Amino acid sequence: MSQHLTALYDTRVAEGLLRPDPAQREVIHLLEQVRERLEAPERTGFLARFRKAEPMGKQGLYLWGGVGRGKSMLMDLFFQHAHVSGKRRVHFHAFMQEVQSALHEARKTGVDDAIKPVAEAIAKDLKLLCFDEMQITDIADAMIVGRLFERLFEAGVVVVTTSNRHPKDLYKDGLNRQLFLPFIALLEERLEVHELSAETDYRQDRLAGEKVWFSPADASAKSSIDLIWRDLTGGREEELVLEVKGREVVIPRFWAGQARASFDALCGKALGPADYLALVGAAKVLVLEDIPVMSPAKANEAKRFVTLIDALYEGYVRLVASAAAEPEELYVEGAGSFEFERTASRLREMQSADWGAA
Ligand SMILES: Nc1ncnc2c1ncn2[C@@H]1O[C@H](COP(=O)(O)OP(=O)(O)OP(=O)(O)O)[C@@H](O)[C@H]1O
Ligand SMILES: [Mg+2]
Structure with missing residues (x-):
């Protein structure tokens, strides 16, 4: 028999990997119930007494709450130990x-209702679907999620999702929101909606007091950054591609709201404000490596860097960076170097221990 999630959580606490948190433990209990439903759906009658926990009546869990509370960590712990064939964990935006x-593609074949075959293809052989960071900002997504999820639920797929918002606040102030309301009702009907009300922002906690600006960007900077990255992500990562106005913005390394990319990848290419805003929408921490000192010939890169930092600053994204020099020395002459002073000052402010604290 597989280990209780509570036991796994307690082991991590005992090993010093996690701090004990009663609000997280409550979620573990709910996830145990989801797992029970998943792993033993056929056990009824007198055998039910051997159940580890009561299986959940609902078809999964909608876990929401403030940043850094441990939602993704808890979902990943559950996912890793959910012994079902056909499980998938995916970033909601990528999904x-x-x-x-x-x-x-389906519409090209001239089908009446393209959602049906697409949902069927997703649900095929799938029992568990875990979404990290459910949020809806795009009207095209808002208009289809209701029917899509209805099909997925009908196919019996168990859904676990994390989000920073209560279902009622999804797609808030969005265009044609009345057409989106059935999706909210569906989520509330099918899923256990639970707020993780842990008091600590653990991500902030892990970064507070840490050095987050490394210069020069040498081997020792890289190994310090590697350590921070490992600590934040638990060693997992994947590529995340954000589609912005038909363009693709590739974040080479991403996990649970933490993004890692080089200066070159983000400022060396013709990206603009919309791309950086999309990045801010997906990331709560950006690890930006190898920021160079920019000469007047690099005015375009410098300008993009200013736009990027503004977006991060306004979106309260934590920045961990390696750079050839201190912020004030990065771009001292050339077009826009006067405005760069504000960027340098923002970079200073963003290094402070409590910056970006929720
Ligand atoms: N009880 C805990 N003790 C120590 N560290 C923790 C604890 N819970 C979570 N963490 C760590 O804090 C960081 C943030 O956790 P996590 O990514 O799960 O937060 P989240 O609620 O998903 O945040 P967001 O809403 O921003 O996605 C991770 O590195 C995680 O491992
Ligand atoms: Mg998360």
Whole structure:
């Protein structure tokens, strides 16, 4: 028999990997119930007494709450130990992109209702779908999620999702929101909606007091950054591609709201404000490596860097960076170097221990 999630959580606490948190333990209990439903759906009658926990009546869990409370960590612990064939953990944004392109393909074949075959293809052989960071900002997504999820639920897929918002606040102030309301009702009907009300922002906690600006960007900077990255992500990562106005913004390394990319990848290419805003929408921490000292010939890179830092600053994204020099020395002459002073000052402010604290 597999180990209780509570026992696994307590082991991590005992090993000093996690701090004990009663609010997280409550979630572990709910996840145990989801796992029970998943792993033993056929056990009824007198055998039910051997159950580890009561299986959940609902078809999964919608876990929401403030940043850094441990939602993704808890979901990943659950996912890792959910012994079912056909499980998938995916960033919500990446999932919706996949759905949109599948819909696009399906419509080409002239089907009446493209959502049906797309949902069927997703649900095929799938018992568990875990989404990290459910949020809906795009009207195209808002208009299809209701019917899509209805199909997924009908196919019996168990859904666990994390989000920073209560279902009622999804797609808030969005265009044609009345057409989106059935999706909210569906989530509330099918999923256990639970707020993780832990008091600590553990991500902030892990970064507070840490050095977050490394210069020069040498081997020792890289190994310090590697350590921070490991600590934040638990050693897992994947590529995340954000689609912005038909363009692709590739974040080479991403996990649970933490993004890692080089200066070159983000400022060496013709990206603009919309791209950086998309990044801010997906990341709560950006690890930006190898910021160079920029000469007047690099005015375009410097300008993009200013736009990027403004977006991060306004979105309260934590920055961990390696750079050839201190902020004030990065771009001292050339077009826009006067405005760069504000960027340098923001970079200073963003290094302070409590910056970005929720
Ligand atoms: N009880 C804990 N003790 C120590 N560290 C923790 C604890 N819970 C979570 N963490 C760590 O804090 C960081 C943030 O956790 P996590 O990513 O799960 O937060 P989240 O609630 O998903 O945040 P967000 O809403 O921003 O996605 C991770 O590195 C995680 O391992
Ligand atoms: Mg998360």
